[in-house]
Amino acid sequence: MQSNTLVKLTCAALLAVLLGSVFVVAKGIIVPIFFAAIMAYVIAHTANRLSKVPGLRWCPVWSLRLMTLVIFAIILVVFFGVIVSTGQELLARLPDYQANVETLVQETFSLLGRSGPVDWGQIYEATFGQLDVRAAVLSLLSSLTSAGGTLFLILIYAFFLLSERGRFVGKIYAAATTEAQAQKILAVVAEINNQIANYLGTKTSINLILGVMSYVILLVLGVDFALFWAILIALLNYIPYVGSMLGVALPVALSIAQFGSLQTTALVLASLLAAQLWVGNYLEPRLIGKQLNMSPLIILLSLSVFSALWGLAGAILAVPLTSIIAITLGAFDETRFVAVLLAETVEDS
Template identity: 45%
Template sequence: MLEKTDPLRAFITLVLAVILTVLIGWILVVGRSVLMPIFIAVISVYVLLTASEALGRLPVLGRLPEWMRRGLVLAIFVLALVMLASVMVGTAEQVIARLPVYQKNLTDMLTGILSQFDIEEIPNLSTLIETLWGRINLQRLAAVGLGSVGSLAGIIFMAVVYSTFLMAERGGFARKIAAALPRDRASQTHTIVRDINRSIGEYLAVKTFVNIILGLLSFVVLKLFGVDFALFWAVLIGLLNYIPYVGSLMGVMFPVLLTLAQYGSLQTTLLVAVLLTSAQMWVGNALEPRMIGRRINMSPFVVLVSLAVWSSLWGIPGAILAIPLTSIIAIIMANFESTRPIALLLADDVQAVFRNGDDE
């Protein structure tokens, strides 16, 4: 038998850990279509339960039974997802129909800019524009970009189904743990679940509320300038704001580019960009830090790495889920002595990890 301090034992443990990590990554990639709706449903349930608890603190709704509050929150969640899916499908069809107009506006704007520098005197200018611009087939690009709307609607539908059953069965989850595990293991599992519920639930609920505010501000700006599909872009900005750092940039970039294609005016585009960026900066630098604080104990470097890993596995949905999923992994590791050093490396506040570990 190998002793715990034996170098060979440590090496074998490391090799097995690497193999297990690679195997889990392979399963996540291969089982993406099955696992993604489940993870989305689990993350959504955290938001729904936190919202249900918030309703319980209100004067009138707080008198309702718990099952009724959860049903009300679930109904609002399903209605919001149905509206989101309808907006996405309707917008995809309208965008494809208007792409020739956008391409013509961009061509006219490019011609006007070049004419300001008397470049129109070059004999083959028009041919050059047609050659370069003609190679960019917006219809084909849009068809590829929006072609996943149907699969996304399927993922949303499955997430709704899973969320409904998870909400219905959550009440008996504690009893199942107590019956399935020994007393000490059940107590430790309850501690882990409690920490995850407290950290992830509060973070996601407040983050969702902040993103709704950002979406409303963006909708007002886009509607004020008459930008096409303002509701769709406002929803997209709110969703992408779940992605730290790069999400706000992506959220502003798409509607700004559409404004340029719609109006063919740099002045209008710059004004829209400034207003949307101002809303993003106010939310990101003033509102969000005040409301969210430090509910997620991860260092900025770990946040970037988790974004890179989950987005490479599941694309944009993976980037949106990156912070909650990585935080859940860190909380689980913090509650076991053998994996607590890894949780310390992931954490931004090391003392918080020790406090959580002592609570067990």
């Protein structure tokens, strides 16, 4: 018995290593497909919500999904337009930002009791070294532009995934050896669809609320590129724990260069943190609660693993993919113990 268990664990470990290698090598193929599946979940969830609106109840489900897909495409086009315009304007304002930082450093040294001119060149070399900010911004814009083609591919994948949903059940029955096996597979898929669609749909709504709140805060406080930062904050909030901190840090860092005032930067930081805390500690627990039932430690570990495999894309996909793995493992007696270890709470049976 013990030897069989050891063999199973060894095979599972080897399979995990093999899959990890495949995920790294085939990153360019696998990641767009996963993102397309996530987008298909969100689109299907949104279409189901729209079907309950009084004026849209008569519309076929496929038309609502197509309409939602078109809206997503328009949003992506607008988003990339905002990115390009923000990058161009940021490059134009870099000299002003540098001058503001120099003034702030001079004032800080004065408060510390040091008088006389500050050797900015020496400070720059000691802190930033040979970092070329302009080249870094241009490289980032180039990466984002190439990502536009990937997003277009994701939209195409999502369209075909949505069009295949109606024929999926028939394919499962045709592929399964017995009707019981087909029903078990469909039950697992239904649970995955239900949990992931509800989670992603609710999480997307929460992120939109956070994005709007952040936009209003940044606009009122006069922070440059308020729309861009608000969109980025909403997207980064898909990443558990780390995303919210990063979403606050970036616009706060820009505010230092823009205003050259620690008081104004502190106000920006406090306002954005207040929005994040309200969403994270009040709104999100009320709307999402324990939908996915995953241990916080497991979430952090999955975040580390998928980030190492796929970078930022892996960080965004970490929670949905880990949830899918947990649901699948929990459906079979041989692997149910792994799903139990991944869960935060376990119901007595």
